[in-house]
Amino acid sequence: MQLSSPRYFPRFNFKLRSLKGWLIPIILLLLWQYSSGKSASHAYAFVPLQQVWEAFISLLNNGELGYNTWGSLKKALLGLVLGSLAGISLGALLAYSKLLNAFISPLFNAIRQVPLLGLTPLIALWFGNGETAKIFIIALASFYPLVINTYQGLSQHESKYQELAAIYQFSTWREFRQIRLPQAIPYILTGLNLAVPFTWITTTASELLFNAGAGLGNLMMKAEVNAEMDILLVCAITVTALGVLMTTFIRMLSRALLKWRPENKLS
16 A cells, blocks of 8 residues: 555645644744743733633633533523524515515614614613523624525525426425525525624623623623633633534534535535
8 A cells, every 4th residue: 555645645635734724823822821921911911821721620610610601602592593583584575575675674774784782772771681681682693694694595596497487387485495495595504604703792792791690701700800811711712612613513504404515515
């Protein structure tokens, strides 16, 4: 068996690309650790990595990290699901009804220009400072991209398929199920992929603004008050990890649903 056989090259190239992806994070970690040892002020701003690890273990052992992580994850998932379902529904209605599109699109395009956190005082007035207000803000974050992407996916169908549906006298439901929906799924999945980072931004921000109940944002607020930079970093890393996991899940779902596409066979 020859090691230089061409069939081994793709596997080697894949490993090489994976290693390149870790190069910059490793360099940044080394620079961070170097900066933490320069002086006391640097050690406060750039907490030594071993201190961050000790804080992680401590929060894990006393159950505080798990309790607050579950609080944030529960709100993020619920807000993402509710906002996505509402966004897909409205996007489909706008794509199928020119009358609704004429009435709702101007209002929708006007409201989505307002920053979500700018609506916080109004939402607090409507829902108070509890979990309902937080979930509503998170749902709005995923609502906007799903409306836009669903509308684009259902509107931009090829005319040849529409002609084919007319020849075979497809009903509206059959045309939607067999023609429009398969073409819209990549757009909808892209909308979900875009919604995940907005979901976590608003989850953490809503917990910081409405400082009540379990959540990583609340834990970060307490750490800021007590000047515990290591706990702040643990919370930030946890939020990042959760966002990456959710994005990875959506990508896996995309590959499963879109495996019929040629570009997905290559990935």
